[in-house]
Amino acid sequence: MSFKLVNIWNPKGGQGKSMIAVNLAAAAVEIKLKPLVICQDPQGTATLYHQGGKLPFDVVSKVPDEKPDANLVIIDHQASDWEVPKGKIILMPVKPARSQYKTYADAKKRAEAQGKQVITVVTDTSHQRADEIATAKRLIEKGAFEIPSSGVFSRADSDLVSIFDPSMDRAYKVKERRREFLQILGAIFTGMLEEEGGMKDVA
Ligand SMILES: Nc1ncnc2c1ncn2[C@@H]1O[C@H](COP(=O)(O)OP(=O)(O)OP(=O)(O)O)[C@@H](O)[C@H]1O
Ligand SMILES: [Mg+2]
Numbered sequence: 001m002s003f004k005l006v007n008i009w010n011p012k013g014g015q016g017k018s019m020i021a022v023n024l025a026a027a028a029v030e031i032k033l034k035p036l037v038i039c040q041d042p043q044g045t046a047t048l049y050h051q052g053g054k055l056p057f058d059v060v061s062k063v064p065d066e067k068p069d070a071n072l073v074i075i076d077h078q079a080s081d082w083e084v085p086k087g088k089i090i091l092m093p094v095k096p097a098r099s100q101y102k103t104y105a106d107a108k109k110r111a112e113a114q115g116k117q118v119i120t121v122v123t124d125t126s127h128q129r130a131d132e133i134a135t136a137k138r139l140i141e142k143g144a145f146e147i148p149s150s151g152v153f154s155r156a157d158s159d160l161v162s163i164f165d166p167s168m169d170r171a172y173k174v175k176e177r178r179r180e181f182l183q184i185l186g187a188i189f190t191g192m193l194e195e196e197g198g199m200k201d202v203a
Pocket of ligand 1: 012013014015016017018019020045077078079080123124125147148149150151153154157
């Protein structure tokens with residue numbers, strides 16, 4: 001089976017990397033793909049969710065030697081990892097607060113200098129803060145996706161489920177949030193090349 005690979009990367013902590021890894025994989029299950037999440041940090045969030053036992057996909061903490069039994073591989077990088085990931089597509093979440101932005105901008109420059117295709121996802125935008133709204137707007141104009149600040153993520157977090165879990169069906173605005181993940185998934189698949197060979201070649 002050939003597979004597609006998405007690295008979720010931003011050296012700044014708390015930007016939404018793990019939140020996106022878990023929910024993007026869950027979105028993939030919705031459209032009948034077989035995702036695998038690689039959680040770089042053995043004590044990381046995605047691993048913790050996996051241990052909760054309610055995710056409809058696997059999470060491993062090591063890059064498999066062989067071709068994975070999956071057609072979408074999502075690598076959830078840990079904070080402070082400044083090494084530009086291998087693989088062609090890098091998804092970078094960023095919270096629009098000014099204090100968070102610089103790391104994203106520096107890391108994105110590094111990735112683009114290496115010819116990577118960077119997909120930006122603005123996360124957790126507060127609709128009360130004018131500066132955050134302005135930063136989010138500027139990024140969206142340049143092609144970024146947005147996952148606005150939403151209570152569904154803390155609710156899902158307390159149950160260690162994705163927002164696609166049936167228990168979340170009646171959560172406030174969950175349909176909007178699910179749609180955003182499906183759109184991001186669609187975009188990363190458009191024109192995206194498949195990686196051949198073993199994981200060691202790309203991760
Ligand atoms: N759109 C959003 N609405 C509400 N909360 C959000 C949103 N995006 C992210 N969060 C919250 O922000 C927190 C940090 O997210 P997450 O753990 O995914 O970040 P991370 O980049 O993986 O952090 P680390 O680098 O420490 O691994 C989590 O509590 C997550 O639920
Ligand atoms: Mg994380």
